[in-house]
Amino acid sequence: MIVRSGSLRMTENIAQTFVKKLAPNSAGAFVVGLYGDLGSGKTTFVQATARALGVRQNVTSPTFVIMKSYSLNAKRYSVLIHIDAYRLNSGKELEALGWKEIIHNPNNIIFLEWPERVSEILPRSIRKINFTFIDENTREIDVAT
Numbered sequence: 376m377i378v379r380s381g382s383l384r385m386t387e388n389i390a391q392t393f394v395k396k397l398a399p400n401s402a403g404a405f406v407v408g409l410y411g412d413l414g415s416g417k418t419t420f421v422q423a424t425a426r427a428l429g430v431r432q433n434v435t436s437p438t439f440v441i442m443k444s445y446s447l448n449a450k451r452y453s454v455l456i457h458i459d460a461y462r463l464n465s466g467k468e469l470e471a472l473g474w475k476e477i478i479h480n481p482n483n484i485i486f487l488e489w490p491e492r493v494s495e496i497l498p499r500s501i502r503k504i505n506f507t508f509i510d511e512n513t514r515e516i517d518v519a520t
Contacts, residue, residue: 377517379509383423386416389516390423397484399451404483406498408490411506416514420504421457421486428455428484438462442472453482460489466496 380386399405409417418436425434430445437443437459445455456477463469474496477483490497507515 377515379513379515380416381513383419386419386514386516387423387426389518390420391427393518394424394427397451399481400500401481402500403479403481403498404456404477404485405452405481405502406478406485406487406500407502407504408497409486409488409504409506410490412508415506415508416516417488417506419514420506420516421488424486425455425457428452430455447484452484454480454484456483456485458485458487460487460492463489463492466493469493469496 378389380389397405409420411417422434425445429448432445434445434457435443437457438461441460441462442456442458445457447453447455458469460469466474477485478498487493487497490501503519505517505519507517509515
């Protein structure tokens with residue numbers, strides 16, 4: 376499903392629809408790979424999704440700290456983990472941050488920016504979302520089904 380977002384409100388609506396369709400992964404964490412260039416809307420989408428899942432605190436980009444976690448009161452998940460792999464050179468660096476532990480917990484929902492940087496350790500069940508910068512106000516969001 377490809378949609379265009381011309382505003383924060385539209386992105387929030389897309390995120391809410393995404394959250395409504397989430398199905399837990401009993402084999403481990405639900406992993407969402409966010410693909411797209413800098414400024415294409417990946418972090419904005421995570422922020423909107425976090426709000427839709429009930430996160431009240433400010434969700435910021437984990438670019439410099441690599442990973443941030445947020446507690447959820449959602450029925451399906453208890454922790455939202457936001458990872459930015461832009462500064463990583465391989466999956467081994469992500470594994471050093473506890474990837475194997477967080478990926479095996481079915482109570483986690485993980486949003487991973489720049490997943491192509493750590494592709495060798497990603498699960499086959501990863502959900503892919505592609506972001507394209509159209510202009511200053513418009514993004515194209517392709518939520519693979």
